Amino acid sequence: MDIELYHDSKYGNGARVAEEFKRLAETKGSNVNIHHVREAGSKNLPRADLYVFGSPTHFGKATRGIMRFVKKLELPPGTKYAVFGTFSGAAPDKKTGKMPSEEELEKRRRTIPMIDEALRSKEMAKVAEMRFFVKPENLKGPLEDGWQKIVEEFVVAILGK
Numbered sequence: 001m002d003i004e005l006y007h008d009s010k011y012g013n014g015a016r017v018a019e020e021f022k023r024l025a026e027t028k029g030s031n032v033n034i035h036h037v038r039e040a041g042s043k044n045l046p047r048a049d050l051y052v053f054g055s056p057t058h059f060g061k062a063t064r065g066i067m068r069f070v071k072k073l074e075l076p077p078g079t080k081y082a083v084f085g086t087f088s089g090a091a092p093d094k095k096t097g098k099m100p101s102e103e104e105l106e107k108r109r110r111t112i113p114m115i116d117e118a119l120r121s122k123e124m125a126k127v128a129e130m131r132f133f134v135k136p137e138n139l140k141g142p143l144e145d146g147w148q149k150i151v152e153e154f155v156v157a158i159l160g161k
């Protein structure tokens with residue numbers, strides 16, 4: 001499968017996910033090209049069997065860079081895509097010591113639904129999604145242990161092997 005992957009990693013965690021994704025998918029016979037949206041235009045994308053989009057989460061949202069990119073995409077209806085977000089792992093509130101509820105966490109993790117919404121309006125076909133977490137002690141990472149296993153799950157969800 002030919003895959004073009006576009007991400008907007010700021011601190012390098014999403015870029016590491018992308019590199020591992022490429023490495024694994026290529027061991028399974030696919031071909032993956034990685035692009036940072038900063039250096040990519042939304043028009044005339046290389047042809048691919050599937051596109052992957054990845055974004056960090058800033059203040060609960062996908063980044064401005066990835067949203068600008070996906071909103072301007074010109075790909076035919078039915079084009080397949082997969083999406084991943086990177087997030088902070090859950091941690092107790094610094095003042096109260098209480099863990100946030102699922103509902104509170106979801107409000108700070110709107111990244112994937114935002115990208116989906118932009119692509120739904122273009123009638124693109126979603127194949128898979130995956131979440132990756134950085135350790136809660138530091139917003140800049142590193143990724144939580146075991147992240148490579150999650151990349152593997154993401155690859156299997158897309159390639160079916």
Ligand SMILES: Cc1cc2nc3c(=O)[nH]c(=O)nc-3n(C[C@H](O)[C@H](O)[C@H](O)COP(=O)(O)O)c2cc1C
Pocket residue numbers: 008009010011012013014015055056057058059060061086087088089108109134139140141
């Ligand atoms: C200014 C700022 C705001 C952030 N806000 C959130 C947030 O609302 N929810 C969340 O899960 N992570 C938040 N994070 C953590 C990011 O998710 C994390 O930095 C990012 O996933 C790392 O990916 P990258 O290394 O590819 O940039 C924030 C980080 C920064 C720097």
